[in-house]
Every structure is written in structure tokens, then in C-alpha cells.
Amino acid sequence: MSTAPTRLAGNVLTPEGWRLGEIRLEQGRIAAIEGSPVDPSTNDAPRLIPGFVDLHVHGGGGADAMEGREAVSTLARTHLRFGTTSLLATTMTARPEEVRAVLGEISGYMEAPDPAASRVLGVHLEGPFINPGKLGAQPAHAQVASVAEMDELMALAPILLITLAPEISGHGEVIRHLTDKGVRVQLGHTLGSYEEGVEALSHGACGFTHLFNAMTALHHRKPGMVGAALAHAEYAEIIPDLLHVHPGAIRTALRCIPRLYAVTDSTAAAGMPDGDYRLGEQKVTKCLGGVRLADGTLAGSTLTMDQALRNFVSVGLSLAEASDRLSRFPADFLGRRDIGRLEAGARADIVTLDPELTLTSVHLDGRLVSGEPHVTHA
Template identity: 35%
Template sequence: MKQILIVERLFDGEDFHQNMAVTIEAGCIIAVQSAEAIDIDIDPNTISKLAGTLTPGFVDVQVNGGGGALFNAQPNVECIETIGRAHARFGTTGFLPTLITDDVEVMAKAADAVALAIKQNKAGVLGVHFEGPHLSIPKKGVHSQQYIRNISDAELAIFSRQDLGIKVVTLAPENVSTQVIKSLVKAGVRVCLGHSNADYDTVVAALNAGATGFTHLFNAMSALGSREPGMVGAALESQDAWCGLIVDGHHVHSAAARIAINAKPRGKMMLVTDAMPPVGMSEDASFELFGIKVVRQGDRLNATTGELAGCVLDMVGAVNNSVSMLGLSHGEALRMASLYPAQFLGFECGPGSTSNLGSSNSLGFIKPGYRADLVLLNQKNQVSRTYIGGKIVFAQ
């Protein structure tokens, strides 16, 4: 059955338009036109008139938890669903459940859960992100040192599975050979570099081997210096690699974020949340991570050992922070939350194209041939409604 959304304002991924109609059928956008062009004889029961701005749904490639759930603690489908519901409140329509450094048995359970979630078509699940365990101990952050290790056949078998949707693996290139990186890429893995103390040459070699991203730029990686460019320098120099950026006012100084955005080609910087269980929960929510208590203080999470421990950031918050803190246009901030991560994951392939999840699964635009993953923002640019595949998954 067709449905038509008539909206006051629409951001199609490129431009803003007034008084538009979006026609949806079978979870896919089939027409976008002026509301004035709608057939007057159309069934009024198929029409919804919406106040606010309709935008492409947000895509988050790094989501550890939300709604009180932590993927490492509960690597099952129920946890993934809880996380998805929590983030849908803030406009996330596609996400990668993210498992930080852990035991190989937990990794296997997480992979099974993601495979089942995809098989059951759970809303918003695009794949999985393994953040570790092949990281650098000096740059481990809040990751548990006891689980940081060299890559083995057991992990390679998990990473090579073909039932996990989009696969992202964050690794430290000083601890994983370029030959292994090439093998991962051949197995369909998007390799991101992070939690690393690698020098510039090692990072460039990893990029040449097929790595295509950097996990939470600036955080837990070798810094840019005048004589030692480090991982940050290699990330900013690369014309092809994407960078995830946490815009919460704590992880990256606003000036550093602006410098990075200006340095990179347009489209290669994407917003991520690195979200933890308190997203969508009360202000006093705290949780444990490998036996260490993590405490929320306002919009900041710190382990009792002192490290920043992920975020309580959500995607619409990241968008609005990018406007207020970084001075970006609202359109560019929205693209950093939708189009650019969709391109990184390979979901922006053009109208009518196919992706890992089947036909009509292009994301990042509101155009014919794209999936109807949509977010309605109110006048304060907060989420009032979220659609995944044309179905309402959150309404305020």
C-alpha cells in the first residue's frame, strides 16, 4: 500500500525544499515532488501531513549500547533490539552494533546475534563493528588489556563470515600485518585504524593494503606532530579514507574538529556516537565495563580509573553540536550523519541499486529508489518521528 508524506520542509540530502510530498511503497521511496502536484483524487487515507523538516535517516557506524543495554554484556538479539529502539528516538535508522575488545567466545556470540538479527530483519541493523581486540596497549583507552591480543585463525574465521551484513573491524596496524589487512579486505571487511600508536609510515602502508577508515579521529591514536605526523596526520592527508568524529565537546576540541573537516575532502568525515548504555536513560545512569564502574556526569562518561568511556551522545545531538560548536551548515551536518556514513558502508549506490541487504537499500538521500529511512525534525531540530523502511519506529 502506498503512503504519502506531505511535509513543510524537506532536506533530500543535497538541498532544502518547501511543501513537498514523498510517496512510499514497499519500504521504498517511489516519488518526491511538490505537494501541489499530488493527484486530487488520491485516497486521503494514504496521506499524512507533517509539520517540521524531513531528512534522510541517520547512520551510526559505532554503537556500543543504549537504552541501558551494552552489547558486550549481552551479545544477543534482544540487546541489539533494545539498542536500536533507544537510538531510533534520536533519528538513527541504521547502525552497526559495536563490540569492543573481548574474549573470542563473546565475539562469536555477538556475530551469531547480528546474523540472526539480519535474518529476522530487525529494524536498523546493517552489520557489525568489532572495535578490537587487535589494538595497541598504549592507546587502549577503556578497552580491557587482558583481551588485547594478536590476531588468530579464530578471529579471522569470525571476520570472514558472510552472514553479518556490513563488517567493520578496528585494528592497530602496528600489530596486524599488511598481508592480514589485505586478507580481511578480500573477505569483505571494512578495515578501520584506531586505538593505535603507529607511526605515519605504518599507517600509510595499512591504507595502501586496503584500510578505508579511522575510528574516532584524534582519540586513542598517535598525534600529529611537525616531525612525526602519526596516525592523525595520515588520516588528514588521505583523500580516500573516511574518519569518524565524536562531536560531544569532550572527545575533540571544536577547533581541532574544524581543522580536520577543512583538511579532508568533502564527504570523508562522518559523525559517530560511540554510544554507551546511558543513551536514552536517566541522567544518573551508570554501568560497569569489565568490572570498572563508568559514571555519567551530564553529557560525559568517565571510568573511575579516569578515562573517557564512550559517550552519551546521540546522532541528532551530534548533528546539532556540529552546527552550534563547529559552525557547520545544517545541511552539511545532516550529510555527516546520513549520506557520508552510508557511502562509507557502501549503501549509497544510486536509485534502484542493490546492496548487501537486498534491493532498494540505498541510503542517504530522499530520492526515488532509496529506502524510506527518514527522520522528522521539529522546529528545535529534535526528532519527532523516525521511519525505517517506511514504518514508524518512533513518534513523539
């Protein structure tokens, strides 16, 4: 790991657009951005964009979040190499005692985090409060949520995001309670109808988990949960590995959902060779670019955020638009203004790309943590 430089030079993506100039760094923050407006396609200078923010990460580097503290460190180190500077450690559906144990492990890790790893912002609790008829790759330990249990779980770790099936009896009350507590609620792993999705949004739910996957599909006389998302959502996550969702469906979602954002839903197999890995208590196999259960069900992904960026560009987004959906929008979804953007006062989390969109370096809090420096020093 390198010491922090004082300046980074190139095409800088700010919230107001591209500038050709320099980012001035002080004490891990962006002090100022200097330069003139530019079209980056007119030069070969590096592209500097915000570090990626991944709100759905199960694993990476051979490690699964459900394995505890050391596994969280490993997965966070792995994803930092691919430009993810902030993430939510994401749990799997499991027995109550296992969920509680791993929340304690993640909380312990966050008290003494690995400085050479992505920043772990908190927990995405994906399950166990889902529909047992729409498990996807989740183990068969679905439960019904209660307000009391949610309070118990939130006392164990900083849970920032929870996936729920809204059609389960009592989950409307839980959604209202979580919203009042400042927790973001996404709808997913659900057999709910369009009407149940819309009702959940009225109770405070504000997103959808891996849009199109593990939810009722759109039909013109039965719009389903997908229809509720396309018609009403401001935010939703999507897995742009071009395997979970067809490029045409991604384009549809981009037209309908203003702040659609990318997640990897990555497993222990991310950043690893083909072979067998764990996803919670399940054994999964990485081959042919995907991860599957023995019956062929897609089970998370091997996606990294730098590839998600290139995939978004391949379906028609500009680099600036793609960057927003990997950084600014997920940060905004969590209410974080200090990450996901390059502007004065924000954390100096910076990804550098060459003109072919190959990642060349990553800075976390202004420190070079991956790749080669291309800096000027004051």
C-alpha cells in the same frame, strides 16, 4: 507504531539540495520527491532529512551489545527514538570465546530483528586486534590478528567494519585480506606512526576510528596517526559530543577530511539517567554529560545522533552539510546506496525536525516509529 503514510510534506533534503514539497512513499521506499527548490530558513515547514546511520554503537537504554541478542534489541530501540535508522552493533575487546559468542548472538538477532528498532546492518568489530598500549576504555584482552581467525569470525556474523592497529606485526597482510573480502578496515587504538598509517592505507585500510582519540597525536616533526588521517583520509569517524574532541579540532578535521562522518560511540548509558553502567566487562559511570572509567578515562559516550547533528551545526556546518555527515557519508562508506539519502528508490528512512532542529518524528521503511505524524494522505 503507525501504519505507513503515503506522503510526507515539508522542506525535503535531497542529494541535489532542498525542495519544498512532498515525499511520495510506496512499499517502504521513496517513490518520488515533488516540489520546488527552497531555502528552508525562509519558512517554518518541517525539515525532512535522511535517517541517521551510526557505524559505532556499543549500547543504549541500559543495554550493552556484548550482553547479547536482547541487549542489541534494546539499544537499537533506544537509538531509533533519536533518529538512527541504521546502525552497526559494535563489540568490545574481550576474550576470544566471548567475541565469538556475541557474534553469534548478533547474527541471531539479525535473523529475526525487532521491527520497532533501528535496522542492524551488521557488526563493527572494535578490538580485540588493537595495540595493548592504546586501549583507551577497552579491556586488556588485545590480540594479534591472523587471516585464518578473521575468516572464522566472519563466518559467525556479517562483520562489515573492523578496527585494527596497523603497526602490529602481520596486520598489513590482514588488512589486505579483509579488503579483498569487502570488509572496511579502520585504523584505531593505535600507537602507529604517520608512516605506518600511510602504509596501511596503501594496503586497503579506508578509515580511522574515533579520530584523535586512542591514536598517536599530531606533532609537526612526528605527525602520528592523526597526521596520516588529516593528510590522506577520504573517510574517518569522529565523536562530535564536544567532549571527546574540541570544536576547533572538529573544524580542523572538517577542512582536511572530505567525508568525515559522525558516530556516537554510545554506551549503555545513552538515553539513561546518571549512574553506573556496563561497557563490555568494564564498569563505567555516567555523570556531567560523559561516561568514564573509575580512573577518569573517557569510556564511550552518551551521545545520540540528533544531538550530534545540532553539535555539528553549532561548529559552523549548515543543516544540509551536517546531515551528510550523519547519513549519506557513512552509508557511502559501507557502499549502501539504499540508505542515508532521500531520493527515488531509497528506503523511506526519514527524520523530521522543527526549525529549531528538535526531532519531531522518525519513519523507518515509511512507517512512523517515533513522534507525531505531520502527513497528507493520498
